[in-house]
Amino acid sequence: MEILDVRNLTFKYPNSDRNALSDVSFKVNAGDFVVLFGETGCGKTTLLRMLKRELSPAGEKSGSVTFCGTELSELDARTSAGEIGFVMQKPETQIVTDKVWHELAFGLESAGVSKSAVNRRISEMASYFGIGNWFLRDVSELSGGQKQLLNLASVMVTQPKLLLLDEPTSQLDPIAASEFIATLAKLNRELSLTIIISEHRLEDLFLVADKAIQLKDGRIAAYDTPRAVASRMANDDPMEAAMPSAVRICKALGDDSEPPLTVKEGRAFIESGYGNATRSLPPVERVSGEEILRFSRVFFRYARELPDVLNDMDLSVRKGEIFCILGDNASGKTTALSVAAGLLKAYSGKVEVFGKKISAYKGGELYKNGVAMLPQDVQTVFLRDTVKDDLSEISDDFSSLPFDVSPYLEKHPYDLSGGEQQLCALAKILLLKPRLLLLDEPTKGIDAAAKRRIIKILRDLKENGVTILLVTHDVEFAAACADRCALFFNGSVAAVEDPETFFSENNFYTTAASRMSRGYYDRAVTVENVVKLCAENGRKPQ
Amino acid sequence: MTDIKRLHPSALMLYFITVILLPMFVLDPVILAFSLAGSVLCLICVKKSGEKSGIWLYIILFFGITLINPLISHHGETELFFINNKPVTLEAIIYGAVSAIMIVGIIIWFRSFSLVMTGEKLLYLTGSVLPKSSLILCTALRYIPLFKQQSAKIRNAQKAMGLYSADNITDKLKGSARVFSILTTWSLENSIDTADSMKARGYGLKHRKPFSLFKYHVSDVVFTVIAAMLAAGAITFAAVGGLSMEFYPNIVLPTASPLIILCYVFYGALALLPALLELKERIKWKYLTSAI
CATH class of the missing domain: 3.40.50.300 (P-loop containing nucleotide triphosphate hydrolases)
Known part of the structure; x- marks a missing residue:
């Protein structure tokens, strides 16, 4: 009925x-x-x-x-x-x-x-x-x-x-x-x-x-x-990007049969349809420069009687890389980022930014062509009635931005969609011309198209020498854009590795593509990786 | 009967009103002594262990009031000494001390009141009289932490861009004004969602029935009846027996007529009611644990 x-x-x-x-x-x-x-x-x-x-x-x-x-x-x-x-x-x-x-x-x-x-x-x-x-x-x-x-x-x-x-x-x-x-x-x-x-x-x-x-x-x-x-x-x-990974792999290979939906079906689809003579893609070349941000033995807690949120945390982020910290909710990832942004002070340990102790930066010095942070709730970046006024708080020269914000300039920031708000907030941050960009959950509440766009922007920024440290829950996103990944657990980071190693060795904290292809292909962690390998190996003779 | 915290809000409200009524209007040493003793015992019963009692504050307050009165009031026959050619009298000191006991006692009652009557209970009581305003108050209470959180988030976001945090006062003021203005916009935006959510769940339908978790037990009835009877008795006997104490020009203590003594007994029982309840509870537990 x-x-x-x-x-x-x-x-x-x-x-x-x-x-x-x-x-x-x-x-x-x-x-x-x-x-x-x-x-x-x-x-x-x-x-x-x-x-x-x-x-x-x-x-x-x-x-x-x-x-x-x-x-x-x-x-x-x-x-x-x-x-x-x-x-x-x-x-x-x-x-x-x-x-x-x-x-x-x-x-x-x-x-x-x-x-x-x-x-x-x-x-x-x-x-x-x-x-x-x-x-x-x-x-x-x-x-x-x-x-x-x-x-x-x-x-x-x-x-x-x-x-x-x-x-x-x-x-x-x-x-x-x-x-x-x-x-x-x-x-x-x-x-x-x-x-x-x-x-x-x-x-x-x-x-x-x-x-x-x-x-x-x-x-x-x-x-x-x-x-x-x-x-x-x-x-x-445009909605193809939002489909389950199994569907995307099947479609990208130009297969017209009924697509697999689950990880299990996806695995069967790959194993029955494609060979695995070539098991892995050539390793990705990654260059990295000098150390830009360094945490050594950092401890932090919100109040004396509360437990440590950062507990003996060591971290080293190098110039020109995209470093992703993954981890559970409320594990302290945002806290770590706030410490790096100078918003919170560690009670013990050393935090160095561009080779200088963070406490040595006075006034707004740290943020002048230095560090900038995009908070999780991007609405908090805006203070004015139009996007244009907001951006002008930093600079009137919008030409340096790596993307176009002109369609949004006359709108009230709160009237934009989640993805647009994020783009404009990022624009405001980028006008500061930061060398180290800190991002807190940049994919929260945005659709697949906006996510693709953000990945592209981050890669472009990296090409221009900006170092990016981001915390995220989104494993697919991290696998697509990270140079190095770390798991945040119990107040410090564990297992700092390149995304291929990181995601192919994690059992649960990993992408659907990796779960589908492990054991059959090695170090294939994104849909693109799997598609490339399948295409290279070719279809199995029926 | 149960522990005082578990009583129905209306029973509690009635108790606290009646227990401070008599000491507020009758400056009588026995009544005030009962009031102070009762309030202290009640506070000990209701405060959580480890919570500060603030005893020093009360002691300072007591001496402060006691000493200030003779400096202001120079009535009374027994002159002790002179300050600036003004007499300091024994009567004025005693009057000060008695009023200090009254005030300190009432303050301690209020402190217990604030510990026992949580926001929820007060809201329930306002809700039974003014249901709509109570709901508004309720949503407002919900909004305060949200507003504070958002304000802190916005400030941090601005700080991380190096905005409005320089050591420049005009810049800071401008920043605060802007943060406040965007917070207002933000609240309005969000309150549209909240209003939608209320509408979607049928707010505005006829015959709304406010719900609360509080139940009116037999023990509440018993407590209310006992407290009301004790209070009514104490007040009646005080009025009929002419309970009053005179301080100026010299001290006249109230005469101990049978009516006055009855008044003391009734008020004493009323003031010590929470402590008695607690005592009963403790004894009960002692037997319970020994039985286990």
Whole structure:
């Protein structure tokens, strides 16, 4: 039975000359898990919001949306609020109250449910989602992943039949994101909850979804099973970069057969289709200059009674390299970066930048053509009403930038998309002409196209002699751009190696491409590596 | 009956109001002694071990008030000595000491009050009177840590670009103004999300029912009835028995009529109620542990 029927939905925002959605029609069966994807600005958020009456934007609308046989606008207010759940992108801002238990109860309070029923439902929900341990806490004490789980649980208390999620994992680290998606899959499986989710990262979602919808410029470009959608996708489609690694390998090799989705299928695809006479690619030549940043025996803690966050940390970053620090959430990676940026002071040990002790730099001296840091939350870089004003705080000469920011100059920084915001923030930092660039999670919350662009920019900067130290969770990103990688663990870095060695020797902290090809090819850690090797070896005779 | 922290917020509120009522209006040494003793014992019961009691502050406050009064007030018959040709009288010193005990006692009651009545409980109480304002307060409480965090993040981001951190005051002020202005924009942006999230979860539907984790137990009823009876008794006996003490021109202690003694007994029981509860609890645990 279909739970949702969208017919010829067209929508235009006021003051806009083009349709945000054009003639969108699709049906969703009860119990389906649907993933909605497309480039930034293709209308994903608009479409999801059109399916939730309370959040539908104002504008010119035609066509119809029917939920369980009733037109959305004719739904009873209580049904509409309770039976269609909506989870948004930012974990922080959709939390309304200050306590976890109160947040869980919020939707039921609104519905006027009796106290004993509220009590039962939130207790049940808290134990199902494993919230029991932090039930009485302040929401400000929770991690991003916990916050998003709380948002999901507080929507689930009203027992919705349809759950809409707008990029819910884009602000989470990959581990928390996988857990979140696993929870969704469990809800779908155990409660036959209908789910429509939009997302940039499709690696996990394509495996659990029943259907995938691709939106392109406000129109539906494809609506089928994930495998079929992947199979029909053109090689030059901008969304190809967001596909699971197995799909990308298959497509890059020009194989028209049904693409593999999982690591297991990907491995079978490579081993059955391609030879391995040549097992590895020639090693990458990497040159590095003198030491630019050096940590020796650095200790740091936030307060005397708290444990060490940096614990006997040694680090050496050389001129002209891209150095990636990978590691768990809250392991202290950001702290290490802040120490290198002079924002935090180590209580013991020596930090040297350009051969000089960091404490010897007075005033803003360290930041004048020296060190610059791009924080994780790039919004914090902006202070002014237009991007132009913001950039002018540093310099009026935008010609030196390695990329073009002119389309964004007159806009308010907060009106840009995640990827655009990041580009402009990076522009502001680069106007400082830093020699050492520190980046904190540069791929957080941006789509695959923006990620590709950032990789290219970092490589260009490296060519121009800029040294880059970045911390990230994103293994695919690190494998694609790093010269050296290190694992941050227990307050210091372990295992500093080139990315080929690093990722081919890690079992879990590694890329899907590496997991697919290890044992068959050596030191192939990116999709490009694997594709190159497959192409070199050629197809096995059938 | 249970430990005082576990009582229902309304029971607690009632208790703290009644227990400070009498000492605030009657300057009587016995009542004040009970109030001070009760407040100190209550504070010991409710404060976590290791938390500072701030005892020195109270002692300084006590002596400060005691000594300041005779310097200001020169009433009273018993002149002890002269400062600047103004008499310092025994009555004024005693009046100072008695008021100091009153003030210190009430301050200590308030301290226990602030430890016991967490934000949640106060919010619950405001919520039962003004549900909408209480929810606004609740979202505001949620926003304060967020706002602080974001402000620190923005400052750090600017510092790491070498902006607004020079030792130049105008530059710093300009920086602070800009940070504040962007923070306002940021809050507005985010509050749109929060408002959406509220709307999406049915805020604004009719018949909203505020929920709380607090339950009204039999023990709360018992506590409330006992506290109310003790307080009502103490106040009535004080009023009927004419409980009052005179300081000027000379000290007249209240006469110990049966009514006044009853008033002392009732108030004493009221003031020591938290300590008695705690004592009962400890004895219970002692037997429990020995049984285990």
